[in-house]
Amino acid sequence: xxxxxxxxxxxxxxxxxxxxxxxxxxxxxxxxxxxxxxxxxxxxxxxxxxxxxxxxxxxxxxxxxxxxxxxxxxxxxxxxxxxxxxxxxxxxxxxxxxxxxxxxxxxxxxxxxxxxxxxxxxxxxxxxxxxxxxxxxxxxxxxxxxxxxxxxxxxxxxxxxxxxxxxxxxxxxxxxxxxxxxxxxxxxxxxxxxxxxxxxxxxxxxxxxxxxxxxxxxxxxxxxxxxxxxxxxxxxxxxxxxxxxxxxxxxxxxxxxxxxxxxxxxxxxxxxxxxxxxxxxxxxxxxxxxxxxxxxxxxxxxxxxxxxxxxxxxxxxxxxxxxxxxxxxxxxxxxxxxxxxxxxxxxxxxxxxxxxxxxxxxxxxxxxxxxxxxxxxxxxxxxxxxxxxxxxxxxxxxxxxxxxxxxxxxxxxxxxxxxxxxxxxxxxxxxxxxxxxxxxxxxxxxxxxxxxxxxxxxxxxxxxxxxxxxxxxxxxxxxxxxxxxxxxxxxxxxxxxxxxxxxxxxxxxxxxxxxxxxxxxxxxxxxxxxxxxxxxxxxxxxxxxxxxxxxxxxxxxxx
Amino acid sequence: xxxxxxxxxxxxxxxxxxxxxxxxxxxxxxxxxxxxxxxxxxxxxxxxxxxxxxxxxxxxxxxxxxxxxxxxxxxxxxxxxxxxxxxxxxxxxxxxxxxxxxxxxxxxxxx
Amino acid sequence: xxxxxxxxxxxxxxxxxxxxxxxxxxxxxxxxxxxxxxxxxxxxxxxxxxxxxxxxxxxxxxxxxxxxxxxxxxxxxxxxxxxxxxxxxxxxxxxxxxxxxxxxxxxxxxxxxxxxxxxxxxxxxxxxxxxxxxxxxxxxxxxxxxxxxxxxxxxxxxxxxxxxxxxxxxxxxxxxxxxxxxxxxxxxxxxxxxxxxxxxxxxxxxxxxxxxxxxxxxxxxxxxxxxxxxxxxxxxxxxxxxxxxxxxxxxxxxxxxxxxxxxx
Numbered sequence: 001x002x003x004x005x006x007x008x009x010x011x012x013x014x015x016x017x018x019x020x021x022x023x024x025x026x027x028x029x030x031x032x033x034x035x036x037x038x039x040x041x042x043x044x045x046x047x048x049x050x051x052x053x054x055x056x057x058x059x060x061x062x063x064x065x066x067x068x069x070x071x072x073x074x075x076x077x078x079x080x081x082x083x084x085x086x087x088x089x090x091x092x093x094x095x096x097x098x099x100x101x102x103x104x105x106x107x108x109x110x111x112x113x114x115x116x117x118x119x120x121x122x123x124x125x126x127x128x129x130x131x132x133x134x135x136x137x138x139x140x141x142x143x144x145x146x147x148x149x150x151x152x153x154x155x156x157x158x159x160x161x162x163x164x165x166x167x168x169x170x171x172x173x174x175x176x177x178x179x180x181x182x183x184x185x186x187x188x189x190x191x192x193x194x195x196x197x198x199x200x201x202x203x204x205x206x207x208x209x210x211x212x213x214x215x216x217x218x219x220x221x222x223x224x225x226x227x228x229x230x231x232x233x234x235x236x237x238x239x240x241x242x243x244x245x246x247x248x249x250x251x252x253x254x255x256x257x258x259x260x261x262x263x264x265x266x267x268x269x270x271x272x273x274x275x276x277x278x279x280x281x282x283x284x285x286x287x288x289x290x291x292x293x294x295x296x297x298x299x300x301x302x303x304x305x306x307x308x309x310x311x312x313x314x315x316x317x318x319x320x321x322x323x324x325x326x327x328x329x330x331x332x333x334x335x336x337x338x339x340x341x342x343x344x345x346x347x348x349x350x351x352x353x354x355x356x357x358x359x360x361x362x363x364x365x366x367x368x369x370x371x372x373x374x375x376x377x378x379x380x381x382x383x384x385x386x387x388x389x390x391x392x393x394x395x396x397x398x399x400x401x402x403x404x405x406x407x408x409x410x411x412x413x414x415x416x417x418x419x420x421x422x423x424x425x426x427x428x429x430x431x432x433x434x435x436x437x438x439x440x441x442x443x444x445x446x447x448x449x450x451x452x453x454x455x456x457x458x459x460x461x462x463x464x465x466x467x468x469x470x471x472x473x474x475x476x477x478x479x480x481x482x483x484x485x486x487x488x489x490x491x492x493x494x495x496x497x498x499x500x501x502x503x504x505x506x507x508x509x510x511x512x513x514x515x516x517x518x519x520x521x522x523x524x525x526x527x528x529x530x531x532x533x534x535x536x537x538x539x540x541x542x543x544x545x546x547x548x549x550x551x552x553x554x555x556x557x558x559x
Numbered sequence: 560x561x562x563x564x565x566x567x568x569x570x571x572x573x574x575x576x577x578x579x580x581x582x583x584x585x586x587x588x589x590x591x592x593x594x595x596x597x598x599x600x601x602x603x604x605x606x607x608x609x610x611x612x613x614x615x616x617x618x619x620x621x622x623x624x625x626x627x628x629x630x631x632x633x634x635x636x637x638x639x640x641x642x643x644x645x646x647x648x649x650x651x652x653x654x655x656x657x658x659x660x661x662x663x664x665x666x667x668x669x670x
Numbered sequence: 671x672x673x674x675x676x677x678x679x680x681x682x683x684x685x686x687x688x689x690x691x692x693x694x695x696x697x698x699x700x701x702x703x704x705x706x707x708x709x710x711x712x713x714x715x716x717x718x719x720x721x722x723x724x725x726x727x728x729x730x731x732x733x734x735x736x737x738x739x740x741x742x743x744x745x746x747x748x749x750x751x752x753x754x755x756x757x758x759x760x761x762x763x764x765x766x767x768x769x770x771x772x773x774x775x776x777x778x779x780x781x782x783x784x785x786x787x788x789x790x791x792x793x794x795x796x797x798x799x800x801x802x803x804x805x806x807x808x809x810x811x812x813x814x815x816x817x818x819x820x821x822x823x824x825x826x827x828x829x830x831x832x833x834x835x836x837x838x839x840x841x842x843x844x845x846x847x848x849x850x851x852x853x854x855x856x857x858x859x860x861x862x863x864x865x866x867x868x869x870x871x872x873x874x875x876x877x878x879x880x881x882x883x884x885x886x887x888x889x890x891x892x893x894x895x896x897x898x899x900x901x902x903x904x905x906x907x908x909x910x911x912x913x914x915x916x917x918x919x920x921x922x923x924x925x926x927x928x929x930x931x932x933x934x
């Protein structure tokens with residue numbers, strides 16, 4: 001009883017944020033939620049840096065002449081943009097931030113299976129990021145994010161090997177996260193949380209982790225071989241020394257094509273969560289959506305050769321890869337149609353996460369369908385290395401993955417911070433991102449079709465209007481990304497305080513059984529799950545329950 | 560089924576493997592070592608030598624994984640993980656080699 | 671008492687059996703769950719290793735197809751006797767490792783320590799042989815890089831009548847088929863073979879060294895358990911290191927025939 005009085009006088013409830021507050025308690029934490037926050041802060045920084053590089057690129061391309069940046073600096077800019085955005089933002093984005101934060105909550109676990117490995121993965125990430133940043137500061141590199149040989153191994157000046165080691169370390173950070181999540185999903189599910197009761201985000205994370213574990217080591221060793229070739233001049237990839245540059249492309253894309261699915265699959269998982277939560281309906285065709293994640297992960301490994309149609313790869317291998325590339329469209333379409341059917345006849349709530357999710361669907365469909373143009377051998381030869389490719393993968397990776405990332409951020413923000421952001425600003429920024437994005441990248445489809453090659457800092461006058469449009473759109477897009485940064489940071493101090501567990505009225509253990517913000521140990525006891533995910537049809541039945549109340553109740557709203 | 564209740568099906572039973580299983584595995588591995596060295600010196604076409612050497616290495620790998628690494632005495636999940644790595648490596652090799660092997664068939668070199 | 675202290679105090683400890691005290695991680699419910707998680711985690715790590723090292727084997731295979739003559743001549747520089755001895759030693763170390771895991775499961779700490787020490791001993795023999803091999807390569811200027819020189823390979827191959835210098839300075843390589851290469855090409859391609867040799871055996875050796883370090887720690891732990899006559903110790907670390915060690919053995923099972931033996 002005495003304790004209860006103390007608790008009431010001190011109104012603040014104990015949660016993972018205020019439990020311990022020293023810097024060391026953050027840097028040495030094994031708590032998956034805190035590690036998620038560490039990742040959130042670090043990748044936001046790289047998103048900012050990569051975004052600045054993108055801004056310079058679009059500024060240069062606003063006019064046909066190369067008047068702002070020299071070609072050399074321009075090359076370094078798009079390399080910085082690519083390396084930072086792909087290896088240090090997109091790949092860790094949803095898995096490392098939201099996977100870490102919500103995955104154990106969703107399956108009713110106290111933590112991931114290997115908390116120390118989890119922290120280690122963040123340190124590997126930071127070490128890799130440090131090396132890459134040093135390489136960029138010491139003059140930068142101009143190989144492009146693909147590090148294509150023999151340019152990267154024999155000719156490129158600058159700290160290529162250092163950047164490669166940075167990517168190598170970040171790769172192992174990704175592998176550790178993958179191993180951790182695989183084991184967590186297999187072994188840490190609460191009693192009653194069967195495979196087909198899992199939220200679809202967990203299925204998506206499982207598929208993502210498979211790719212991380214199966215694919216990343218190959219790119220790690222390949223980049224290591226490039227670094228060895230650079231220092232010892234062994235002709236592994238340089239044809240002048242007897243090597244084979246196409247082998248590099250095979251090994252590189254064996255990972256880097258599935259890596260696209262590392263970026264988009266978790267996004268698809270987020271969209272399943274958000275669409276269902278704001279339509280107040282179970283995801284239509286749960287099993288199909290779940291298995292389509294696995295299908296994308298597996299088929300995604302068999303299509304890498306479509307990046308190499310014009311490289312000198314055998315035409316017969318090209319045929320095979322082209323055919324298999326078309327197969328990936330099937331599970332992706334299954335997902336899209338099932339989301340649409342989920343919304344259909346649902347009670348749609350137009351909250352900010354939902355607006356972002358709808359933006360994802362629009363942009364992802366365009367990105368996915370233009371992928372078919374590139375997967376077809378004949379059209380690919382016309383479109384290879386043009387802005388059509390640039391537009392296509394930005395539609396998938398920015399329009400898809402980053403939209404989903406923002407949807408996730410807005411969806412779980414109240415749970416993570418205990419604060420609510422201003423809805424109207426959030427919806428406005430979602431709209432700005434959608435409009436700005438289309439304005440930036442849709443003209444690039446046309447430019448690419450007209451034959452404008454990528455990776456040049458100047459271009460003929462005839463493409464000036466479309467490029468100007470694209471650069472104008474980029475500035476709108478930039479505003480769309482800056483506004484959330486401002487109001488989210490603002491909300492940390494001034495936003496409406498959220499104390500209820502379930503501000504969205506969503507289903508799932510992380511909303512129904514976990515405090516806002518979560519307790520350091522997530523659940524008082526391991527919960528028991530009794531209902532499938534998204535059981536909106538039975539609002540009176542909770543998804544699960546925590547077996548026994550604690551003997552002494554302290555603090556909080558149940559105090 | 561809760562994951563806690565299925566541990567025994569999926570996982571690793573804490574039963575001890577008799578010592579003779581380990582000893583016979585070692586003996587088999589050593590015999591195969593002698594066979595693989597011997598096969599290296601029997602005159603045969605190089606491609607056949609490669610196939611034989613790879614086949615013996617795979618048998619040895621099976622023995623090590625099945626008995627020393629206890630895959631044979633473990634659940635399906637372990638078996639699946641043990642197979643997954645090699646299976647994916649085979650996928651990589653088949654698809655990459657598909658390019659190299661079919662290149663000579665192209666109507667014009669560098670088609 | 672502050673709220674924080676109260677909160678910490680009233681939080682119940684994880685349901686632990688007395689004999690598992692200090693073994694069960696906070697995030698787990700049962701020891702069975704923890705052991706399974708560790709096992710699967712280790713296997714997932716091995717999956718990762720298979721692809722990490724497997725990619726080099728795949729690349730090696732492609733170049734071997736392409737430069738069969740040069741690779742075959744270069745590989746004759748590797749000492750198959752030392753390589754075979756090393757295979758023997760590693761297989762034996764795998765056996766002792768398996769026995770150490772078995773002893774750990776039985777909580778026979780003394781026996782466990784003994785078998786781990788044997789494993790460490792075999793591993794040291796392996797590394798010593800590697801050192802001998804590497805220094806021989808150094809003497810013959812066969813280390814890839816600036817100092818690389820193929821003349822030893824040329825001499826040996828000429829001696830075995832597998833290589834014939836042509837009047838125009840080129841080499842005719844005579845295996846099942848004949849092939850004419852320039853000395854520069856011959857140098858590059860044999861260097862590529864030795865590059866693969868050093869990358870594969872180097873990474874493998876690195877894995878052996880890491881394994882030896884961890885086994886060394888385990889020997890220390892087993893010694894402490896033995897001295898304290900601890901009735902029950904956590905056998906999972908030994909089992910996991912065992913899995914890793916057997917995997918390192920498997921890598922060598924492929925390196926030995928593919929690099930040292932075929933086309934002997």
